[in-house]
Amino acid sequence: MFQQKSVEMRGAKAVSSKSGKCMTFLPGDLDVPVSQDCESILDLALKAGLDMDHTCGGNGTCGTCMIEVCEGLEKFNTRNEIEQEFADERGLKDFERLSCQNRPQEGLVVKVPHKTDLYKSK
Ligand code: FES
Numbered sequence: 001m002f003q004q005k006s007v008e009m010r011g012a013k014a015v016s017s018k019s020g021k022c023m024t025f026l027p028g029d030l031d032v033p034v035s036q037d038c039e040s041i042l043d044l045a046l047k048a049g050l051d052m053d054h055t056c057g058g059n060g061t062c063g064t065c066m067i068e069v070c071e072g073l074e075k076f077n078t079r080n081e082i083e084q085e086f087a088d089e090r091g092l093k094d095f096e097r098l099s100c101q102n103r104p105q106e107g108l109v110v111k112v113p114h115k116t117d118l119y120k121s122k
Helices: 012-019 041-047 081-090
Strands: 022-026 030-033 066-071 096-098 109-111
Touching: 022 041, 081 096
Parallel strands: 022 109
Antiparallel strands: 022 030, 066 096, 066 109
16 A cells, blocks of 8 residues: 655655655655545554554554654644643644644655654565
């Protein structure tokens, strides 16, 4: 469901030009087609088979699904009440968002911190 980009296509400009109807997960430059059936970025990632942590099951209380927004932060809505409460408690920066509380959108590039590989199996 996702494809890994070639190493020579990495970099912000290349990512933007290739993203089309996808959003991109780092590390790994993984393009995932954005589906309107997915209510959250976490949902999209899990359905694509990516190894995303989600200890609280998407309730916005654990923070294990946190992503760092590399491109497209302007496309995100204002934090909802659940995410804002979590962000206030933990002192999250603007680019640190909960993937379970935000909708996937075309052209986003997000990094999953503390992960070196998002493939569940090789
Ligand atoms: S899955 Fe726990 S905060 Fe998102």
